[in-house]
Amino acid sequence: MLDVRLALDAFDPATEIAAFNTRHHHAGGIVTFLGQVRDSGGVEALELQHYAPMTLPGMEELARITHARWPVEGLLILHRSGVMHPGDAIVLVCAAARHRRDAFAAADFAMDHLKSESWFWKREKTAKGWRWIEPRPEDREDLSRWG
């Protein structure tokens, strides 16, 4: 029902999505969001760092809150940690519900909170070397949508 995982190695989104869809083949609607490493700005690699005692427990709590707020029949939150390259999958959220609006809202809510509140620190590698990325104000604004 709630499937929350932290992936330390690359995962295949197509395989994960197909398995989720099979598990929830009775749901009226499934919304899938895939975030991947952008190929722009000379970024050669992206590293996400996590903190084991807090990162996965925080994601599990987010899944419980999302489930309490919308009547989803299934929810997958799968997030990478480690070094990635342009085109690699970073995060996959799948929400299955009886009606589409609940699936859209649950996936959107989970993503906004993953981006702004989950325990990940990000750095980018360009020709100049590695640089830590500071939080963006937009991420906080995205959260305010949910009251």
Place this chain on the structure above:
Amino acid sequence: MAKLVFLGRLEDVAGMGEMSVQPGPVEHVLASLDPALAVQLLGEKVRMALNGALLTDVGGVVLAEGDELAFLPPVSGG
């Protein structure tokens, strides 16, 4: 011993991800560090977690043998 954990950019400031320290009051532990590092660790946006639980106030916290105190700069999302 107790352990300090430095996440994100704090790892670069410290020059390491983890550091073993003598157990004791957090104030004493911080006072024993390089002042340049201590200033960064006490930055207003840096949060602290003791054994995986966020602290609201570090005042009066005493690190025991085996405790892990993590310094968490603002998260930068996935």
